[in-house]
Amino acid sequence: MTLAGPDGATDVGPQPRTPYVETASPEPHEPEDPDEPGEPDWVSDLSSSGPRHEEALRRLHALLLKAARHQVWRMRDQLPGVGAVTVDELATCAADDALVAILAKLGGFEGRSRFTTWAYKFAILQAANEVRRHAWSSREVCLPDDALWSDASAGPEQHAEATDLAAAVQHAMAVALTSYQRRIALALLVEQVPIDVLADRLGTTRGALYKTLHVARSRLRAHLTASGHLTTARGGTP
Amino acid sequence: MTPDPRRLTSTDAQRLIMPTDPWLSCEDCFELTDRFAEELLAHPDTTHLPEMLVHLHACAACAEEAESLIVLLAADVGADPAAALDRLRG
Numbered sequence: 001m002t003l004a005g006p007d008g009a010t011d012v013g014p015q016p017r018t019p020y021v022e023t024a025s026p027e028p029h030e031p032e033d034p035d036e037p038g039e040p041d042w043v044s045d046l047s048s049s050g051p052r053h054e055e056a057l058r059r060l061h062a063l064l065l066k067a068a069r070h071q072v073w074r075m076r077d078q079l080p081g082v083g084a085v086t087v088d089e090l091a092t093c094a095a096d097d098a099l100v101a102i103l104a105k106l107g108g109f110e111g112r113s114r115f116t117t118w119a120y121k122f123a124i125l126q127a128a129n130e131v132r133r134h135a136w137s138s139r140e141v142c143l144p145d146d147a148l149w150s151d152a153s154a155g156p157e158q159h160a161e162a163t164d165l166a167a168a169v170q171h172a173m174a175v176a177l178t179s180y181q182r183r184i185a186l187a188l189l190v191e192q193v194p195i196d197v198l199a200d201r202l203g204t205t206r207g208a209l210y211k212t213l214h215v216a217r218s219r220l221r222a223h224l225t226a227s228g229h230l231t232t233a234r235g236g237t238p
Numbered sequence: 239m240t241p242d243p244r245r246l247t248s249t250d251a252q253r254l255i256m257p258t259d260p261w262l263s264c265e266d267c268f269e270l271t272d273r274f275a276e277e278l279l280a281h282p283d284t285t286h287l288p289e290m291l292v293h294l295h296a297c298a299a300c301a302e303e304a305e306s307l308i309v310l311l312a313a314d315v316g317a318d319p320a321a322a323l324d325r326l327r328g
Contacts, residue, residue, distance in 0.1 A: 070310050071303075113272035120310055121272050124303050132299075144244075169251040189253040190246065195299045207264040210297055214258045217296075221255050230255070 042115040046106055061099055063116060064123040068094040071127035078135040090134060094127035101126070132194040141193050141201050144186040168229040169220060176223040181216040184209060258296045262289040267300045275307040275322075282321035295328055 045056035068091040079087060101122050109118055173182050187193045188209065195206050202209075224230040246254070262270075267290065274290045294301040305323060312319035 067310055070313075071306050074306055074309075075302075113276050116314075117272040117276055117307070117311060121268065121275075121303070121307055124306050124310070125268065128299065128303055128306070164248075165255075166246045166248050166251040169254050170246045173254070185254060190250045195297070205264075206299060210264045213296075214261060217255060217258050221257070224255060 042119075043106060043109060046103065057099070060102070060119060061095060063119055064095040064098045064102075065091060067120040067123035068092070068098065068127040068130075071124045072131055075128065075131040075135075078131055082134070086134075090130045091127060094130045095123055097126045098122040129196050132196050133200065136194065136197045141187065141198060142191060143183040144191060165224075165229060168224055168227065172220045172223040172227070172229075176219045177216050181212055181219070184212045185216045188213060256296045258292060260289045260292060262293040264293075264297060264300055267293045267297070267304075271300070271304050271307060275304060275311055278322040278325060279308055279311055279317060279319060282325045284325075291326070291328070294326060301326070 040056070040059070042056065042060070045052055046060065047053075048056070069088070072087055072091045072094070076087065098119070102119055109115065173185070177185065184198070187198055188195055195209050199206050199209055221230060270287060270290055274287050277284050277286055290304075294304055305326060308319050308322050308326065311317075312322070
């Protein structure tokens with residue numbers, strides 16, 4: 001199965017979203033001291049109005065642009081032939097999107113890290129996604145052909161001879177995974193399609209695809225443990 | 239004519255059976271990553287948030303973003319991120 005880029009995306013229907021699960025958190029990070037030089041009270045400044053708010057927005061955007069440029073340049077090798085102007089446009093777009101996301105979630109900042117660290121992660125996420133999407137915008141995404149990978153023709157005799165782990169994993173994929181799990185696992189882990197790109201093409205989310213991977217990996221480990229290829233379901237080899 | 243089945247490499251196989259327990263979703267990883275990055279940079283041998291290390295070994299996208307955050311934080315304070323990155327990469 002092949003999924004075209006954004007200009008001709010193939011609709012395979014939305015997949016179930018992974019519900020957000022609250023995790024227990026330890027004690028909050030010591031709040032930043034608003035009186036400490038260089039450590040502004042970001043939440044208060046951003047929640048204010050007038051010039052104070054405008055100045056906080058300007059400072060935050062500068063911070064996000066720094067983080068976005070850092071991320072884009074880390075992934076620069078994924079953008080061969082893309083000029084410096086376009087690279088900087090990607091960073092600016094990511095910083096703009098991160099600013100919107102942060103303002104929408106400002107009330108959720110609990111002071112468990114520095115505000116600047118919290119803000120950085122939004123810019124890094126947006127910038128990484130911008131790079132991955134740009135890098136794959138004109139590329140087709142292949143969901144590997146089941147028939148080529150499932151090795152369904154392998155019977156017990158061939159399986160008994162499959163002494164190396166790779167062959168055992170391939171056989172386990174044929175018998176322990178659904179077609180959807182197999183295609184997703186192969187696309188992400190063998191074909192190396194970025195998870196956000198695949199999520200875009202399938203109309204789903206990074207979290208939902210990772211959940212599919214989690215279930216697929218668990219099934220493979222359980223199968224390989226039962227067949228004696230792993231010592232435990234956690235992945236140790238004999 | 240039926241094409242020959244493709245074969246997994248050993249590296250492919252290891253990726254396919256990588257442990258993902260204790261479970262942590264990508265959404266929860268994002269929620270925790272700022273605190274985790276600060277903790278790992280300050281204390282590379284930390285035992286807090288073990289589920290983050292499992293997730294970051296198993297999710298390439300989240301791992302790239304966590305590494306990037308650690309490098310950026312280290313640059314801000316003039317610290318060496320090597321030990322934190324070594325721990326992150328297992």
